[in-house]
Amino acid sequence: MSLAATAAPLLSVRDLSVSFRTPRGTVRAVESLSFDLNAGETLAIVGESGSGKSVTALSLLRLIPDPPGRIDSGQILFEGRDLLKLDEAGIRAIRGDRIAMIFQEPMSSLNPVLTVGTQVGEPIHLHRGTGWAAALAQVKTLLEKVSIPDAASRLHAYPHQFSGGMRQRVMIAMALACAPQLIVADEPTTALDVTVQAQILAILKQITREVNSALILITHDLGVVARYADRVAVMYGGRIVEMAPARELYAHPRHPYTRGLMDSIPRLDDASGKRLVPIDGQPPDLARLPPGCAFAPRCRHALDRCRKERPVLERADEAHFKACFVDG
Amino acid sequence: MAEAAVPLLRVRDLKVHFPLTRGAFIQRQIGSVKAVDGVSFELARGETLGLVGESGCGKTTTGLAVLRMLAPTGGSIAFEGEDITRHDAARMRPIRRRMQMVYQDPYGSLNPRMKVRDIVGEPLVVHGLDGDAARYRERVAALLDMVGLLPDMADRYPHEFSGGQRQRIGIARALALDPRLLVCDEPVSALDVSIQAQVVNLFMDLQKRLSLAYLFIAHDLSVVRHISDRIAVMYLGRIVEIAGRDELYRDPLHPYTKALLAAVPIPDPVLEAARPQQVIAGEVPSVLNPPRGCRFHPRCPMAEARCAQEEPQLRKTPSGRSVACHLATV
Numbered sequence: 001m002s003l004a005a006t007a008a009p010l011l012s013v014r015d016l017s018v019s020f021r022t023p024r025g026t027v028r029a030v031e032s033l034s035f036d037l038n039a040g041e042t043l044a045i046v047g048e049s050g051s052g053k054s055v056t057a058l059s060l061l062r063l064i065p066d067p068p069g070r071i072d073s074g075q076i077l078f079e080g081r082d083l084l085k086l087d088e089a090g091i092r093a094i095r096g097d098r099i100a101m102i103f104q105e106p107m108s109s110l111n112p113v114l115t116v117g118t119q120v121g122e123p124i125h126l127h128r129g130t131g132w133a134a135a136l137a138q139v140k141t142l143l144e145k146v147s148i149p150d151a152a153s154r155l156h157a158y159p160h161q162f163s164g165g166m167r168q169r170v171m172i173a174m175a176l177a178c179a180p181q182l183i184v185a186d187e188p189t190t191a192l193d194v195t196v197q198a199q200i201l202a203i204l205k206q207i208t209r210e211v212n213s214a215l216i217l218i219t220h221d222l223g224v225v226a227r228y229a230d231r232v233a234v235m236y237g238g239r240i241v242e243m244a245p246a247r248e249l250y251a252h253p254r255h256p257y258t259r260g261l262m263d264s265i266p267r268l269d270d271a272s273g274k275r276l277v278p279i280d281g282q283p284p285d286l287a288r289l290p291p292g293c294a295f296a297p298r299c300r301h302a303l304d305r306c307r308k309e310r311p312v313l314e315r316a317d318e319a320h321f322k323a324c325f326v327d328g
Numbered sequence: 329m330a331e332a333a334v335p336l337l338r339v340r341d342l343k344v345h346f347p348l349t350r351g352a353f354i355q356r357q358i359g360s361v362k363a364v365d366g367v368s369f370e371l372a373r374g375e376t377l378g379l380v381g382e383s384g385c386g387k388t389t390t391g392l393a394v395l396r397m398l399a400p401t402g403g404s405i406a407f408e409g410e411d412i413t414r415h416d417a418a419r420m421r422p423i424r425r426r427m428q429m430v431y432q433d434p435y436g437s438l439n440p441r442m443k444v445r446d447i448v449g450e451p452l453v454v455h456g457l458d459g460d461a462a463r464y465r466e467r468v469a470a471l472l473d474m475v476g477l478l479p480d481m482a483d484r485y486p487h488e489f490s491g492g493q494r495q496r497i498g499i500a501r502a503l504a505l506d507p508r509l510l511v512c513d514e515p516v517s518a519l520d521v522s523i524q525a526q527v528v529n530l531f532m533d534l535q536k537r538l539s540l541a542y543l544f545i546a547h548d549l550s551v552v553r554h555i556s557d558r559i560a561v562m563y564l565g566r567i568v569e570i571a572g573r574d575e576l577y578r579d580p581l582h583p584y585t586k587a588l589l590a591a592v593p594i595p596d597p598v599l600e601a602a603r604p605q606q607v608i609a610g611e612v613p614s615v616l617n618p619p620r621g622c623r624f625h626p627r628c629p630m631a632e633a634r635c636a637q638e639e640p641q642l643r644k645t646p647s648g649r650s651v652a653c654h655l656a657t658v
């Protein structure tokens with residue numbers, strides 16, 4: 001299923017399944033997930049709450065809390081190594097160095113009792129063995145890169161002295177500290193105002209381009225995806241239901257869920273005022289997934305087969321994959 | 329807007345200032361947070377006015393003040409022609425039947441220990457309109473039906489419902505007293521995309537059926553454009569622009585409106601690639617210490633010396649729009 005025929009992909013996820021044990025039974029949060037990511041590429045993973053997009057992000061860095069969670073099977077091949085086979089020291093050497101993560105909530109992901117300089121400098125000090133004085137000098141450059149004004153004096157400030165947008169810049173600076181090959185950003189701007197969101201995403205895009213790092217952007221916002229992603233994976237009920245280059249996906253959505261999403265969102269540039277077409281019903285309960293396609297109960301085109309058999313992600317067109325029995 | 333008739337809601341120069349005090353026993357006022365600082369607008373019967381802006385712009389405070397859930401410190405609010413600015417609780421009571429609120433959080437705004445019947449019917453009980461048991465049940469069933477829930481759901485508790493259904497319960501409760509005005513504070517922001525459309529459609533259907541007016545407070549400009557007739561844009565406690573929804577999007581006059589619209593990504597990669605990506609710098613300053621002159625001037629790409637000195641007033645343009653900017657050409 002590799003998209004790049006020439007070079008090996010930077011990241012290759014194969015048949016990843018993650019489950020959580022809950023009082024209500026086993027929740028299959030991610031099921032048989034496979035995708036590739038090339039160096040320098042931006043892949044958006046889109047889905048609603050409970051679609052498994054955040055669990056996917058956390059799995060990549062082996063940050064799934066165990067118990068109750070567990071990576072049941074699969075491979076996460078990064079630069080040729082299976083991250084799931086590494087020991088704790090091995091994965092720790094990769095986190096924050098080769099792969100970095102940006103979380104949604106910058107307040108709760110920064111340590112309130114450490115200065116910003118210490119936190120951003122820590123990965124440089126740990127992974128590169130750089131002395132603190134030199135590390136702090138690098139932090140200053142990083143803070144300038146993410147447009148934090150007066151970077152030199154902000155080194156000694158604490159997170160509470162920063163606004164939400166500034167904290168998210170700090171998170172980005174921290175993620176960039178060791179020039180990672182891959183950045184995983186989980187809803188990085190969901191908590192921010194729209195003008196600040198635009199600033200943060202523009203910085204993230206520009207910097208990943210500069211250092212040619214790949215970006216996995218997890219979001220529910222189809223506008224953000226359209227503006228920033230090269231390729232898109234749409235998740236539903238713990239699986240990828242459709243994956244395609246961004247332009248192709250928006251021009252020719254093939255999965256009924258993707259089409260449903262596109263029809264249900266109001267667009268800023270739509271003057272017609274025509275009625276939105278919602279997707280009927282509710283997102284699925286992951287502890288009680290139906291036997292067939294998870295979307296079948298809400299799908300207008302569902303066939304008998306869709307209720308019995310689970311469709312797998314298959315190539316529908318050159319770079320376009322879908323998991324659906326219905327033609328279209 | 330009907331010119332001759334009295335508007336449903338008229339807000340004039342509304343101010344809501346919160347005192348800032350220092351000292352534990354002897355409190356001295358050391359300043360004030362001017363959350364809303366001179367806001368004027370009108371809302372006609374059956375109309376939707378969208379109120380947009382970023383966090384801290386005062387849109388929620390404006391909504392609460394309109395419902396008199398906060399006491400205004402200045403200006404006036406007239407509802408159906410009656411000045412309610414200084415009404416006490418007793419005098420507000422009959423008016424509250426006519427104006428209700430729908431909250432953002434469908435989880436936090438429903439009492440988890442109450443059955444849906446009692447949540448939806450509580451306003452009827454409070455206002456002594458519940459009648460006998462049979463009529464009460466019938467009325468609650470009708471309200472649930474109106475928002476697309478099944479009458480037998482009345483015996484369940486909030487935790488048994490999804491986010492979208494809970495928001496429907498909140499709407500049913502707000503409709504119980506047959507109000508003319510709903511103040512909706514981010515009513516769809518907490519919902520998933522596919523559910524959001526269901527609730528947006530419900531709002532629009534109910535408006536047609538019940539000729540409700542909405543003050544629709546939200547930060548999502550795409551939703552606001554879809555649902556509103558007119559839109560007011562707020563920045564740091566003031567309205568900077570009011571216009572019909574299509575005019576506002578086609579031809580924004582205030583530089584802040586332009587910046588806001590440019591920042592919203594459109595779900596179309598081809599269009600996005602062609603769109604100029606102008607990102608305005610800076611963040612919304614603290615309401616504690618708003619900039620002198622035009623509050624937007626430190627971030628404004630067009631600002632001139634005058635903008636740092638004089639605060640622009642909201643002025644009507646010949647085409648009936650309003651804008652508060654020295655430089656906007658109208």
